[in-house]
Amino acid sequence: MNVKITTVSKLLPQYSRTTAEIIPFLDAWLTGQDDRFVRKVKKIFEGAAVDKRYSIMSPEEVFSNASFEERNNIYIREGIKLSSQCLREALEKATWQAHDLDYLITVSCTGLMIPSMDAYLINALNLKPDIVRLPVTEMGCAAGISGIIYAKNFLKANPGKRAAVIAYESPTATFQTADFSMANMVSAAIFGDGVACALLSSREEDRGPEIIAEEMYHFYDATRMMGFDLVNTGLQMVLDVAVPERIAQHFPNIIHPFLAKNNLMIADIDHLIFHPGGKKIIQTVEGLFDKLGKNINETKNILKEYGNMSSATVLYVLERFMERPAGSAELGLMLSFGPGFSAQRILLKW
Incomplete structure (x- = not known):
């Protein structure tokens, strides 16, 4: 009995800016900082090998003094919307029905929500009531593969089943406007927001690597x-x-x-x-x-x-x-x- 990845689908949030378009926001944000420091931050952005990044928030919101609560509420609202749509598109791509899913893993580390994302997806797509769900919340960048590993282990133990792994992240929702450390500068320069879904199967008729x-x-x-x-x-x-x-x-x-x-x-x-x-x-x-x-x-x-x-x-x-x-x-x-x-x-x- 083999476990295969049958489909991968992605979805991007509504806001996007090129690196060149972000630079003016840096000028406003870093007002009052040392000129050499400002030049260094700009070089970090320009040299990050990222031409474009997407976000669940507009640049004005990202660089605002919005509270943790306000940012996290956007993370939750947009995450439910994007993750639901990404899962729907993955199911359509695989020609599966929502009730075909037996195992649901949601992955994220860039916000907090209880109940976790999987509970909202069950309601949004009317997934079957006995679906097994697992939120993976604190494994960061590694968790996309971690989720696939957990899904594979479930499917290996349960022949003839199907699983979905949904990874939703919004690093821009974690951006700290009062933090002028190099860690914050580098992360702001390289990170963007997005969601992806992988469908896995242990059914004989399903194909994929x-x-x-x-x-x-x-x-x-x-x-x-x-x-x-x-x-x-x-x-x-x-x-x-x-x-x-x-x-x-x-x-x-x-x-x-x-x-x-x-x-x-x-x-x-x-x-x-x-x-x-x-x-x-x-x-x-x-x-x-x-x-x-x-x-x-x-x-x-x-x-x-x-x-x-x-x-x-x-x-x-x-x-x-x-x-x-x-x-x-x-x-x-x-x-x-x-x-x-x-x-x-x-x-x-x-």
Whole structure:
């Protein structure tokens, strides 16, 4: 019995701006700051390898002094709307009915809501009353792959079932206007908002790349490398400048033993489906893979076109590969990094 990813669908919020269009908002926001600091922040935005980013809020709202409550209410309102529509579109794409779903996983780390998103989706789409649901709320950028791993394990134990993983993130809702740390500047420059949905199946008749292996990898003593602090004004970014270096140090142990367990080497992998954490992480990973004759061009393209949308981003990359005509027995390696610090890996076979 095989578990397959049958469909991936994405949806973007209504607001968008190019990096050039964001610069005037920086001037207004950074009024009173040292000129050298302002120039440095602009260079961070211009050099982030992000041409455009989308948001659930207008730029005026993002750079306003809106309270945590106001921002979180927008996160909830827009999240329910976008996630519901993205799930509907994924079901239509797969020609499934809402009642075909047996397992629902919702993924997000950029806002707070109880009940969680999955409860609202059950009502919005009239999903069946005995659907199993799982909210994944605190795994950050890694959670898109984490959600797929959890869905795969459920489907492996329950043949003939179908699952949906919906990743919704709004990093702009966490933006801190009174925080002038480099962590806040870098995160503002690279992050954007988006939602994506992956449908998985253990039914024999459903098609798509098969998940043939999955594994998590945890860095010891690295809990302050990435994440959020909950402060009075909301979720404040924690981002260590050493993240790319630490990834590079662990990279051989993340990749090669995982492939070896499946009697593979990196030369056997046809598609690298990597989460674009940011320009420096991409440069680090690209440098490691260039030596092996591989590229992560789609990862770079997604960062350029949308920015880092946290957990949803790797599904945007996966969609690009799902839309390509697949050859026989092609292999893909999915990889994402997130708070903890951790790496999540999935091996796919077309």
